[in-house]
Amino acid sequence: MPVDRPSRPAETVGSPAALLMYGRAGQWLTLCVATALAAGAAGAGVGLVATPGELPQGQAWRIAFVHLPAAWLSLTLFAATTALALVEALAHPPWPPVAAMALAPTGALMSFVTLWTGALWTKPLWGQWWLWDARPLAESAMLALFVAFMAVRAGLANPARAARAGAWLLAAGVVGLAVLAVAARGFNPLHGPMPSGLTRLPVFDGSLGAALPLMTLAFAAWCGAAVLHRLRSLLLEQARDAAWTQTLREAR
Amino acid sequence: MNPETLVDLFEMDGYALYVWGSFAMVAAAAIWEALMLVQRRRRALEDLHELSRLRDHEAKQPGAGESFSSPEHAA
Numbered sequence: 001m002p003v004d005r006p007s008r009p010a011e012t013v014g015s016p017a018a019l020l021m022y023g024r025a026g027q028w029l030t031l032c033v034a035t036a037l038a039a040g041a042a043g044a045g046v047g048l049v050a051t052p053g054e055l056p057q058g059q060a061w062r063i064a065f066v067h068l069p070a071a072w073l074s075l076t077l078f079a080a081t082t083a084l085a086l087v088e089a090l091a092h093p094p095w096p097p098v099a100a101m102a103l104a105p106t107g108a109l110m111s112f113v114t115l116w117t118g119a120l121w122t123k124p125l126w127g128q129w130w131l132w133d134a135r136p137l138a139e140s141a142m143l144a145l146f147v148a149f150m151a152v153r154a155g156l157a158n159p160a161r162a163a164r165a166g167a168w169l170l171a172a173g174v175v176g177l178a179v180l181a182v183a184a185r186g187f188n189p190l191h192g193p194m195p196s197g198l199t200r201l202p203v204f205d206g207s208l209g210a211a212l213p214l215m216t217l218a219f220a221a222w223c224g225a226a227v228l229h230r231l232r233s234l235l236l237e238q239a240r241d242a243a244w245t246q247t248l249r250e251a252r
Numbered sequence: 253m254n255p256e257t258l259v260d261l262f263e264m265d266g267y268a269l270y271v272w273g274s275f276a277m278v279a280a281a282a283i284w285e286a287l288m289l290v291q292r293r294r295r296a297l298e299d300l301h302e303l304s305r306l307r308d309h310e311a312k313q314p315g316a317g318e319s320f321s322s323p324e325h326a327a
Binding site for chain 1: 253254255266269270271275277278282293297300303304
C-alpha cells in the first residue's frame, strides 16, 4: 500500500520534510552569517577607503557598492519568492508552505534599500530624489508586490487559499513587470541604455578592485542567513502541535 | 582618489550625507532584520515551552488520556 504524500498544508507541518528542512537550514545558517560578516567588512573596507583606479563620479560612486548588490539581491529574491509561491500553491510539495513567506520580508527589505540608496545617489548628482526611469519604477513595483504578497498570505485564514492567492498575485506581478520591461526598454534616462554600456562601466571591468564582488557576496550571504533563520521560526510556529517540534532540544 | 585622512573619510568630498547615508541604512536594515528575526524565534520557542508545560501538566492530571472523540461528547 503506497504511503500518501502529505499534500495539504495542514498535513505537511508534521511531515519528515519539515524536520529535515529545519535541520538543514540550521546547518547552513552559521556559515552564511560568518561569510556575510567577513565579506561585508572586507567589501566595505575596500569600497570606502581602498578602491584602485579613478571613480567616475568621485566619492559619490561608492554608493554603487551597496546599491548594486541590493538591487541584484532584490531581483533574485523576487524571482525566488514568485517561483516558490507558485510551487507551494500548485505543486503541493511535501514541506509546509513556508518557503515563500521566509523569502518575502528579506526581499522587501532589499527593494527598499535599493530605492533608498538610489535616491541618495541621484540627489547630489542630478538634483532630485526621484527620477523617472524603468528601473526605479520596476523596483518600486517589486516592493509593492512583496508587501502585498505578505499581506495576502498573512490575511487569509485558510492556508491553501492564502498560498494560491499569494501565488496568483506574484504571477500577475511578474506579467506586469515583463510588460513594463518591454515597454520601458528605451526608457532609461537615468541608468542609460542597458546591454551596451554595462561592460564598459568601471565596476565590471575589474578596475575598481574587489569591493563589488565582496559586497555582493556579503549581501547574498546575509539574505541567505535571514531567510534560513526566518524559515526555521516559521516552521516552529506552524508545526506547534507536530511531534517533531516536541523532540527538539530548544523546545524543552 | 581614496580618502587619505579620517577627515577625508568622514567628508567624502562633500558627498558625506549620501555615501554615509547609504552605508548607514544598509547597516541599520541588517541590524533591524536581525533583531526582528531573533524576536520571532524567541516568541516561537516560548510558545513551544508553554505547550510542552501544558502537556506535562495534563499528563499528571487524574483522568488524563480521555479523548474528546468519545461518544458522549459527540452530541
